[in-house]
Amino acid sequence: MMKKIDIKVEVFFTPANIDELLMRDRNVVVIDVLRSSTTIVTALNNGAREIIPVASIESAAKVSGSLFGDVTLRGGERNGKMIEGFNLGNSPTEYTAETVKGKSIIFSTTNGSLAITKGKHAKHLVVTGFVNVTKSAEYIASLRGDFYILCASKQNSFCIEDTVCAGMVIDKVQQLLKQNFIMGDAANAALLLYKTYSKSILKMMQQSEHGKYLKELGFEDDINLCADVDSIPVLPVLHGNMIVLKKEEGNG
């Protein structure tokens, strides 16, 4: 039997005030359930080559200027809406195989891509939503060490769907490793919230602030997609400054 080691887990409800260096050499889970995580998972699953997260629209313009136009798309949103001059918004439904296969996507969203860029010095970073939560938890469990969960949140304040997903990751990793973790108040609160909402994920999301906002914008179907637990079991991980699908062991 493998020896159990103490594992510490920290949850950050928002990337505000998080210094990039805090994430350095850490195992980091970035969560933006509505909708960046779900969109990234969908795009990579549909054959996008890579996602290049950038924090600002200006950086998106700079990065795309140095890449070949015919293989590059710009995707993202501000306040849920497509950015002028971009090819795609932030609805997972836009990232079909027909549109994204073989493409590099420069991706800038209000909170999600910002949270990913905060984790750019991580040792391992995985982008997680409900759609790939078990796969992410299995990956984190396989690392057998401390891990940080960074919730993208909404405009730098607490958001429930990312926190519930963080609690679900913790619960799953604890079950996989058959041990409890050393956790602060934020991680304990996330676990507790997950236990409260585990049977009503979709309803929790429909009633969330961001869920209501997306409904107002006409993106109600996106909420259903984003709430669909384990529907897209793939692993988007940080590789250099890009997010790519982690190759399965034995697949090169």
Ligand code: MLT
């Ligand atoms: C974000 O990064 O703030 C979100 O993904 C916003 C959205 O739902 O488009």
